[in-house]
Amino acid sequence: MQFGVFTVGDVTPDPTTGRTPTEGERLQAMVTIARKAEEVGLDVFATGEHHNPPFVPSSPTTMLGYIAGMTERLILSTATTLITTNDPVKIAEDFAMxxxxxxxxxxxxxxxxxxxxxxxxxxxxxxxxxxxxIENYHLLHRLWREDVVDWQGQFRTPLQGFTSTPRPLDGVPPFVWHGSIRSPEIAEQAAYYGNGFFHNHIFWPKEHTQRMVELYRQRFEHYGHGSADQAIVGLGGQVFMRRNSQDAVAEFRPYFNDAPVYGGGPSLEQFMSETPLTVGSPQQVIDRTLTFRDYVGDYQRQMFLIDHAGLPLKTVLEQLDMLGEEVVPVLRKEFAARKPSHVPEAPTHESLRAQQQNAEGSAE
Structure with missing residues (x-):
């Protein structure tokens, strides 16, 4: 199972000091977080894509390319690439590059x-x-798998004899997760292509997450990609930890109250009781995260949001130390012990390449 952190890249005032980082400071902090994630043994770093304040990561591939040169093992991903407003041709070329x-x-x-x-x-x-x-991903899927593409659709100009460059590394396109909080059509799309389905798992009660993942699993099996429990599922979630749970709640409360995505809604206590938000000790994070499997089944990727709402970089790095030293090692062991042997691990470039080579060998 893969574990990682994702960021939405918000530039938010620290409610305890009133100080707002500059855009440059926030971007450099995100790079520092990625490097720290690799240092503490996490598997994945993902950045969001936004084009409006108070968010700054408008060009994820630029940031991820920069981070790639500073890391050796970390998987670089996005916590949303906008398939609706980006040209699929540009997505194909940027991510292949x-x-x-x-x-x-x-x-x-x-x-x-x-x-x-x-x-x-x-x-x-x-x-x-x-x-x-639906249309843009259909084109993206073809651009990565066909050397020459003729295309005509509803939302962009036609393509005639087009080849996107560079071609995917080793002829293996990047693995795609389709992310959705509330749209069953996206779960259906992920299942149709045999791709991964990622549920943000932050704002909604577990019953909603369970329904979305169950739909994806059922349709994954329907389309012949494997049994329902072999479908590739990822979950998000937000945590904040201190040694003492009361200290964690007291420290996190002002950040929660002023957060761009939380502030003005239910109380912290209500949000923690009704959603997967976990504020407490490392053991509480372990215990809560292990319950996710009870209602979504065995899954392949768990991502944590830890830098939202103006939290200072020093505090975020402390969260990463606790994740890497105390939380993730236990979660790895426990999830691995419970996972049946027929349930696959999260796809990587290496595993997808081996799968492609086996398929080519079988066809000869």
Whole structure:
């Protein structure tokens, strides 16, 4: 099982000091977090994509390419690549380029995003969000697998005899996760292609997450990619830890209350009781995370949000130390002990390449 951290890249004032980092400071902090994630033994770092304040990561592949040169093992991913407002041709070329630069340590999560104003900025209509997602990924899927593509669709100009460059590393496209919080059509899309399904798992109660993952698993099996329990599932989640749970709650409360994605809603206590948000000791994070398997089944990737809402970099790095030293080693052991042998691990470039070579050998 893979463990990692993701960032939405918000530039938020620290409610305890009133200080707001500059955009440059926030971007450099995200790089530091990625490097620290590798140092403490995590598997994945993912950045969001946003084009509006208070968020700064507008060009994920630029950041991930920079991080690739500073790391050796870390898988570089996204916590949403906007399949609705990005040109699929540009996605195909950018991520294939990143593959080559990072030696294959690349995958991505596609999503519609949650910022409505972005659509007209990029010449699209938010009312077409689902059709855009479906059509644009169909083209992206072909661009990575066909050397020459002829294409005509609803949302972009036709392509005639087009070859995206560079070609995917070793002829193996980056693995794709389709991310969705509430859209069954996206779970269906992930299942149709045999790709991964990632549920953010932050805002909703477990019953909602369970329904979305069950739909994806059932449809994955329907399309002949394997049994339902072999489907590739990822979950998000946010944690904040201190040795003493009361200290964790007291320290995190002002950040929660002013957070761009939480503030003004239910109380911290209500949010912790009704969603997977876990604020407490490392043991509480371990215990809560292990319960996720009870309602989604064996899954392949667990990502944590730890740098949101103005938390200072020093505090975030302390969270990473606790994840790497105390939480993830236990989770690895426990999840591995419970996983049946027929349930696959998360795909990597190496495993996908071996799978492709086996398929080519069988066809000869």
């Amino acid at each position: 990143l593959q080559h630069m990072a030696g294959g340590r690349v995958d991505l999560m596609l999503g519609r995003g949650n910022q409505g104003p972005v659509y007209p900025w990029f010449g699209q209509d938010i009312r077409q969000g689902i059709p855009l997602s």
